[in-house]
Amino acid sequence: MSASNSLERFSTEVRLLAGTDLSEVAEFKKTGAEGSSAMPGKSKLRNPIKSENITGLAAIAFGYLFPSARCEILWNERTLSNSAAERIYLPDLFITVDFMLQRFADTMEKLEVFPAQMKRNIWRTGGIVFAQTIMLKLIKKGMSRLEAYKLVETIALKVEHGTYQTVNGKTFKVLVFENQEIRKRISETELNECFDCKFSTRHIDEIFTRFEE
Numbered sequence: 001m002s003a004s005n006s007l008e009r010f011s012t013e014v015r016l017l018a019g020t021d022l023s024e025v026a027e028f029k030k031t032g033a034e035g036s037s038a039m040p041g042k043s044k045l046r047n048p049i050k051s052e053n054i055t056g057l058a059a060i061a062f063g064y065l066f067p068s069a070r071c072e073i074l075w076n077e078r079t080l081s082n083s084a085a086e087r088i089y090l091p092d093l094f095i096t097v098d099f100m101l102q103r104f105a106d107t108m109e110k111l112e113v114f115p116a117q118m119k120r121n122i123w124r125t126g127g128i129v130f131a132q133t134i135m136l137k138l139i140k141k142g143m144s145r146l147e148a149y150k151l152v153e154t155i156a157l158k159v160e161h162g163t164y165q166t167v168n169g170k171t172f173k174v175l176v177f178e179n180q181e182i183r184k185r186i187s188e189t190e191l192n193e194c195f196d197c198k199f200s201t202r203h204i205d206e207i208f209t210r211f212e213e
Helices: 002-018 049-063 065-070 081-110 115-125 128-140 145-156 172-178 188-194 204-212
Strands: none
Touching: 002 049, 002 081, 049 065, 049 081, 065 081, 115 128, 128 145, 128 172, 128 188, 145 172, 172 188
16 A cells, blocks of 8 residues: 555656646657647647556555455454455455556656756746755854844745746845845855755765665
């Protein structure tokens, strides 16, 4: 059951990333294959149908929790009331999860990833996603956590929802660089490092190496 839940979790993530609002990944589609018989645009805006399929099958697998729990209740450990249910749900469950695994493996092997779109999404807020990094850097420079939090929060609240800019077009990043309280503690080079995605992924090779050992 845990395998089924994990597959559903991973597939749900693919579905969210494949949505038109993010568009960071897309399931593979053969050249010439139609995305929809009624909607020609689906050839470009693809539905993550395999991931949707896996999510649906996870519901079937989860449904077998009830009969599996019922099969544990036996009269003095001598009855065969579990036999009929187990002959149905056990092979069906294994076949279902096996199909889910194969489908998910194929999906991931052929998954199309769009790094440029990922970068655009990260910067949609004008750099607010890096607010924590700025706060932690201020703390390292001697500011209390509460002071650092309030300072960065105040700057973030100056931009409007949707545009994530001030009325005169300034982004969070611009406001941070203009803030004298921050600039007297953090150099321009250090600030640029705080707004660099590589800072957040600096340990990625080390982490993946752990799985190879």
